[in-house]
Amino acid sequence: MGADQVSELYPLRAANVAARVFDGEVIVMNPADSSLFNLNETGTAIWQAADGTTSLREIVEREICGVSEIDSDTALADAEEFARALAGHGILLLRTEPA
Amino acid sequence: MIVTIGGLAVRIATDDPVFLGILRQQYAAFTGAETDGAPIVLEVELTPPLLQSPDEDLAVRFDGEAWEMRRGDFMARYDPKTRRGQVRQSANRHSIDSVIRIIHSLELARAGSGFLLHAASAVRNGKAFVFSGVSGAGKTTLSRLAPPDVCLLTDEVSYVRKGDGGPDCGRKSGYQAFGTPFAGELGKAGENIHAPLGALYFLEQASGNRIGQLGRAEALRMLLRNILFFAQDPKLVEQVFAIAEDFIETVPVCRLSFRPEALVWELIR
Incomplete structure (x- = not known):
C-alpha cells in the first residue's frame, strides 16, 4: 500500500454516526452496533477534515506534516492505515474521487 | 399488572396465574393498581421455552412502525406511537425483564x-449516588458494604433521568436516580424511591480509597460505554449522545478508587 494509492483517497465522515469533539478529541458512536471510538489528536485532525472533497494527501500535508516533523510518506501511510481501519468499522467512507 | 419504574408505567397483560405469580415476586415493590390508565401495554403470549436458539444475540430494529426485539428466549414488538406491544416468551422473569429494560431505554x-x-x-442524606463500571469493578461489593443509613436503588442497572421540575427534582443538575427492580449478584430489588x-x-478497585476528577472527554467516553442501549438507530444514538453530553456538563463525574471495605462509604456523602 503505497503513497501513490493513498493520494487518490477522499475520506468522508459517515452521515449516520454520532460524533462530538471534547477537549480536542473526537468521540464517535456507530449506531449499527453501538461501538464507540475515541480518536487521538492526529486522528481527530483527519476526522474533522474528512469532508469528501479533500484528498487524504492534502489532509496529511496540512494537518499533520504542517505541525510535526514526521516525513510525509510515513505520515501518509499511517493516515491511510488509520482511515481504512475507520472505514472497516463503517464510520468513515473512502472514495477514489472527490464528492 | 402494572409495573412502574422511573415514573413510567407498563401494564403487563397476562391471565396466566403462574406467570402473574412470577411477576408479583419480581416486581413486588414496583407494582401498582390494575387500571386502564397505564401508558404502555405489553400483551404477553406464553409459549413453550426456547423459541429459538438460546444463544441467539439480542437484536433490536425499527421497521418503520414498531420496534422488533428478538433474542433466543423471546420475541417482542413495540409500537412507540400507540405505546402497545406484544411479547412471546415462556413463563420466566428473565425475558420480560429484558423486554422492559429495552422499552425503558428506547423511551x-x-x-x-x-x-x-x-x-x-444509592441514596444517602437525600442525595443519590451512582456507581458505574464493568462486571467485576465492584458494584455489588460496594452495595454490600453500604451502611444502614444508605438506601440501595439497585446493584446492577441504574435509572437516571431529568426531573420534571417538581419540588423534589435535582436542585442543581435536574437529574434524578430512581430505584429499579433490576438486580445483579445481590439478588435483591432496589428501593422504589428516587432522589436528586x-x-x-466510575469504580476502580485499589489499595486505598480516593475520589479523583475525570476530564470531560474521559467522562463522556466512560458514560457512553456503560449506557444500556440496544437499538441500531442513528437518530436515537444521536439522542443518547446528546443526553450523555448534557449529563457530564451538569453532574459531577469522578473516579472512585476503593478498597473493598466499609470505610469507603465515608467518602460518599
Missing part, C-alpha cells in the same frame, strides 16, 4: 431525558 432515548446505566446506585443525583462515580 428514555426517544424523549432525550435519561438512560439506563450499568451501575449500582449528587454524583456519578
Whole structure:
C-alpha cells in the first residue's frame, strides 16, 4: 500500500454516526452496533477534515506534516492505515474521487 | 399488572396465574393498581421455552412502525406511537425483564431525558449516588458494604433521568436516580424511591480509597460505554449522545478508587 494509492483517497465522515469533539478529541458512536471510538489528536485532525472533497494527501500535508516533523510518506501511510481501519468499522467512507 | 419504574408505567397483560405469580415476586415493590390508565401495554403470549436458539444475540430494529426485539428466549414488538406491544416468551422473569429494560431505554432515548446505566446506585442524606463500571469493578461489593443509613436503588442497572421540575427534582443538575427492580449478584430489588443525583462515580478497585476528577472527554467516553442501549438507530444514538453530553456538563463525574471495605462509604456523602 503505497503513497501513490493513498493520494487518490477522499475520506468522508459517515452521515449516520454520532460524533462530538471534547477537549480536542473526537468521540464517535456507530449506531449499527453501538461501538464507540475515541480518536487521538492526529486522528481527530483527519476526522474533522474528512469532508469528501479533500484528498487524504492534502489532509496529511496540512494537518499533520504542517505541525510535526514526521516525513510525509510515513505520515501518509499511517493516515491511510488509520482511515481504512475507520472505514472497516463503517464510520468513515473512502472514495477514489472527490464528492 | 402494572409495573412502574422511573415514573413510567407498563401494564403487563397476562391471565396466566403462574406467570402473574412470577411477576408479583419480581416486581413486588414496583407494582401498582390494575387500571386502564397505564401508558404502555405489553400483551404477553406464553409459549413453550426456547423459541429459538438460546444463544441467539439480542437484536433490536425499527421497521418503520414498531420496534422488533428478538433474542433466543423471546420475541417482542413495540409500537412507540400507540405505546402497545406484544411479547412471546415462556413463563420466566428473565425475558420480560429484558423486554422492559429495552422499552425503558428506547423511551428514555426517544424523549432525550435519561438512560439506563450499568451501575449500582444509592441514596444517602437525600442525595443519590451512582456507581458505574464493568462486571467485576465492584458494584455489588460496594452495595454490600453500604451502611444502614444508605438506601440501595439497585446493584446492577441504574435509572437516571431529568426531573420534571417538581419540588423534589435535582436542585442543581435536574437529574434524578430512581430505584429499579433490576438486580445483579445481590439478588435483591432496589428501593422504589428516587432522589436528586449528587454524583456519578466510575469504580476502580485499589489499595486505598480516593475520589479523583475525570476530564470531560474521559467522562463522556466512560458514560457512553456503560449506557444500556440496544437499538441500531442513528437518530436515537444521536439522542443518547446528546443526553450523555448534557449529563457530564451538569453532574459531577469522578473516579472512585476503593478498597473493598466499609470505610469507603465515608467518602460518599
